[in-house]
Amino acid sequence: MATYTDNFNRADSNPISGNWATPVGVASAVQLVSHTAEPTSSLGSRSASYSTVITWPADHFSEVTLAALNNGYLGPCVRLGPGTGYGIFASGPTGSSNSVYLQEVGGGTTFAIFTMTPQIGDVLRLEVLGSTLTFKQNGTVIGSVSDSTYTLGNPGMAFLPNAVPLPAISFWTGGFGSPTPLNYSQPDCRVAPFGPNASRNVQGTLTYDVQISDNAAVPGKDSRVSKPVDCRVAPNIPQNSRAPGTFGPGE
Numbered sequence: 648m649a650t651y652t653d654n655f656n657r658a659d660s661n662p663i664s665g666n667w668a669t670p671v672g673v674a675s676a677v678q679l680v681s682h683t684a685e686p687t688s689s690l691g692s693r694s695a696s697y698s699t700v701i702t703w704p705a706d707h708f709s710e711v712t713l714a715a716l717n718n719g720y721l722g723p724c725v726r727l728g729p730g731t732g733y734g735i736f737a738s739g740p741t742g743s744s745n746s747v748y749l750q751e752v753g754g755g756t757t758f759a760i761f762t763m764t765p766q767i768g769d770v771l772r773l774e775v776l777g778s779t780l781t782f783k784q785n786g787t788v789i790g791s792v793s794d795s796t797y798t799l800g801n802p803g804m805a806f807l808p809n810a811v812p813l814p815a816i817s818f819w820t821g822g823f824g825s826p827t828p829l830n831y832s833q834p835d836c837r838v839a840p841f842g843p844n845a846s847r848n849v850q851g852t853l854t855y856d857v858q859i860s861d862n863a864a865v866p867g868k869d870s871r872v873s874k875p876v877d878c879r880v881a882p883n884i885p886q887n888s889r890a891p892g893t894f895g896p897g898e
Contacts, residue, residue, distance in 0.1 A: 650822035651700045655682045662687065666700035670803070672731035672753030677804060683714045683815040686806035690719075695734065695752050697727035697803030698821050707823040708774040709802035714817035716741050716765050718810035723773040723819075724752050725780070726800030733758070733797060734805040735773050735782055739814065741765050749773075749782060749792060752805045761790040 653665060662669065662676030663684060669676040674692035677684045686694035709723035722735030731753035738745040747761040763784050765771075772783040778795040781788060802821035806814055847853070852875055 648822055648824040650820055651698065652821075653698075653819045655679055655684055655817065655819075657682075663696050666698060667696040667803075668699050668728060670695050670697055670728040670731055670752060670800075672751075673805070677806065680815075683817050684804060684819065685813045685815045686719075686721075686808045688806070688808065690808050690810060693752065693754060693805060693807050695724060695727065695731075695803060695805035697724065697732070697801040698819075699801065700821075703801045703821075704823050705799050706776045707802050707821060708772055709804065710770055710772040710820040711804050711816045712818035713737075713741075713765060713767055713769045713771060715767070715812055715815040717812055717814075719806065719808040719814045720748070721806045721814040721816060722747070722771055722804070724803040724805050725773050725775040726797040727752060727803045728800055730797050730800060731755075732800045732803075733773065733775065733780055733794075735771060736805065736807055737763065737765055737771060739765065741767055747782065747789065749780060749790075751796075752803075756796070758794050758796075759790055759792040763789050 657664060657679065659679050659681070661678035663679050667677070673695045674688040675694045676687060677694050677696040678687040679685075688694040705726070707725060709725050711721065711723045713721070716737065716739035718739055720736035720738050722737045724732055724734040726732040731751050734750055734752035736748040736750055738747065742764065744762055744764045747763055748757055749759040749761070750757045758780070761782060765784075770785050774781045774783070778793045779791060780794060781791040783789060804816055804819055808814060
C-alpha cells in the first residue's frame with residue numbers, strides 16, 4: 648500500500664504550505680496554526696485543501712487525526728479537485744453522540760448521515776473504491792454508501808467552523824492500494840517447489856521428516872508416499888514358525 652502523510656510540523660502559513668491546493672467551490676483553503684490544520688474561512692463557511700504530492704488514482708483513502716472538535720465540523724475528503732468531491736463533516740462536541748454528514752465538500756448534496764461519538768485523537772477515514780464510499784472511526788466501519796457523482800480527484804480535508812475555538816486536525820494520511828497480508832501460511836513441503844523435506848537414514852530407510860523451520864514449534868512433515876510397515880505392532884507381527892502346527896515338530 649502506498650501512503651503519504653503530513654504532520655504539519657512546520658511554520659504557520661495561510662494557506663497551508665506544502666503539497667496542497669484549494670478545490671473549487673469552497674470559500675477558502677486550510678491554514679496551519681501551531682502545527683495543526685484549521686479552517687481559514689469565516690464562521691459558517693467551508694475550508695478545504697487536497698493533496699498534490701502525487702497524481703492520485705481514482706480509488707484512494709484520506710485519514711485525519713482529530714485535534715479539536717468543540718464547535719463546527721471537520722473530516723477527511725476524497726476525489727477533490729477540480730470538482731468539490733466527497734467530504735466527511737463530523738460534528739462536535741467531543742464525548743457526545745453526534746451526526747456525521749457525508750456531503751459534497753462545497754456544500755449541496757448530502758449522500759448519507761451517520762452517527763458517532765468523537766474523541767480527541769480519533770482517526771477518521773474516508774475510503775472510495777469505485778462507487779462505494781466507506782467511513783471509519785479508528786478502523787471501525789461507521790457506515791457505507793454508493794454514489795457515482797465524482798469519479799476523479801485527490802484525497803484531502805475539509806472544515807466548517809461554527810464558533811471559536813476552531814475545529815483542528817493534527818495529522819493527515821492519504822493512500823491507495825491493498826495492504827500487505829499480515830498472515831503467513833507454512834508451505835507444504837511435500838509438494839514442489841517447497842519439498843520434499845530433507846531426509847535422515849533410519850536403519851537403511853530414508854525418513855523425510857527433517858524439521859522444515861527454524862522454529863522448533865513447527866513440526867516436520869513426512870513426505871514419503873509409501874512408508875515401511877512396523878512389523879512389531881499387530882496385525883503385522885510375523886507368525887512364530889517354531890510353534891506346533893500342521894506339519895510342524897512332533898507331527
